[in-house]
Amino acid sequence: MLPLFFGLLLAVAPAGFAADKPNILWITSEDNGPELGCYGDSYSISPNLDALAAKGMRYTNALSNAPVCAPARTTIISGLYPPSTGGEHMRSMAKLPAAFKMYPQFLREAGYYCTNNSKEDYNLRKPGEIWDESSKKAHWKNRPAGAPFFAIFNSTISHESQIRNKIDDKDRIHDPAKAPIPAYHPDTPEVRRDWAQYYDRITMMDKISGQNLRELDDSGVTEDTIVFYYGDHGSGMPRSKRWPYNSGLNVPLIVYFPEKWKHLAPKDYAPGGSSDRVVGFIDLAPTLLSLAGVDVPDWMQGHAFAGSQQTADPGYGFGFRGRMDERYDMVRTVRGKRYIYIRNYMPHRIYGQHVGYMFQTPTTQVWHDLYHAGKLNAAQSRFWEKKPTEELYDLESDPDEVNNLANSPDNREILEKMRAAHADWAKSVKDVGLLPEAEIHSRGDATSPYEMGHDPKRFDFDAIFAAAQLATSQKADDLPAIVKLLDSPDSGVRYWGATGLLIQEKAGVAAGHDALAKALGDDCGSVAIVAAEALGRFGSEDDTAKALDVLIARANMDTGDVYEAIAACNAIDYLDEKARPRLADIKALPTKPKQSPERVDGYVGRLLPDIVAELEGK
16 A cells, blocks of 8 residues: 555645655756856846855866867767767767666666756767656646756857847946957957846846746745756856856856755855865756765766765866867866966967857957957967967966066976876777777777777777877977877877877978878878868978869868868968969869768868858959
């Protein structure tokens, strides 16, 4: 009789009843950092989230791990770093190992009704049914009687696109003249307007968040519900979004635990207080499982910071940047409580590569134009220049991250410690992002990139990581050793050999000319593309002609790989006027693949018109 009685009890339970498990509500917002009143920002107007923080707790060192939406959300849904799953590149698509699940699947198995309202944007194929409902109509109120719920409500009102569009006069409440301008941005009317409208959008987002919270009160479930609020990465302003500086990774995270569930709260939980624990999106999945009483699987790479399985403060958080829409890059970061370390693996690319979507923002346009007019100071100019191999910033004395301490003798010990932390992390997660994107998918196609990365026969991490360190040193003395990398039987090592010579431009091509010429015919298209860019830009006229043959062939998606085509179009773009003799061939390239991996079929189509327009002088 007891099971029947208990079933009847659940069927008639009041709305707030959640058996022995807490309800969990996530309120999320897009493209905003901790620019909230409760975080000490006096320019911001955010009364609802300030009130939540007053009864809950703020995290001051919360990180999105990725500075852009899809990789950041991929981190959350999987509990895995995207550089370990092949999902680091914007709007890519990779497979998970067959035995892995996404966190809502664990919660649903534990009896939770799981809803997402409504953005997903995962760079991973979903391993079966993930949500009970994922749509603009999804709501925890639709759950079966007595079932605990996990629900996400995602606000888009603060998204990058909302900074630059029209806004009603009634919502213009922040005075541009008083907007705080970071040291890396020029102080112009356009920049002030964008920052002011960003803050206007924050206030509009705060209102929506307040509505989400009032729904709990109105339904009588507030005291049964643990609440998380967070932004999905830094602000949509340029050099925040897409860049793994603190300005791109640091997000607001507010948690509220009602009295009933305070035994599950973080050990340092203090209503109205704050925690300086380093937490990241990588920690959200294990934390949820810990709150729900579900064993955290060993393969998850984060640390639970609440619930029955919470762990000690890891001390460091890790960030990453891969391909951003149509432009390739590779950056890794280590964030402590005071310092952030940045490791640039493509220092030959400027920070502010031309990403078409980013250039729609007025701040980006005026910032770019002022640089080329020679009207910026050193801190404002850096975004439009090539990168050093390493960066180190003291966030206490330099919150805008404009004073690079990587070459400071006084900070040598800190640099070496954080450099070692980066190396340890990369090895522990098996960072397959050390391979070019096409190789990630071709090597991992039989199983998954994650499994490929953990198979030393398919991914020799130590050899490839060592090659990447050597190739990106930017040291002339390393050129002989870099040239030898092109003799390796491993295409990943050869890729870094070619990249290392490209990084050192004319000196690199002079040192490794014959090896690069041979690499034009490499079986690995990614190696051939980098070798072609190096020879095309810094070799002879004959070298350029041969390089263009390779690049145009690899850019043809009808006959080749879409990831290689993106890389080849980038290389053609960097040849500038040297590509003009092949303008007709470039114009004839397909802008859409006949068959394409999901989510990446439009990027060549973004690049080619820009390349053609530049070559035609438009």
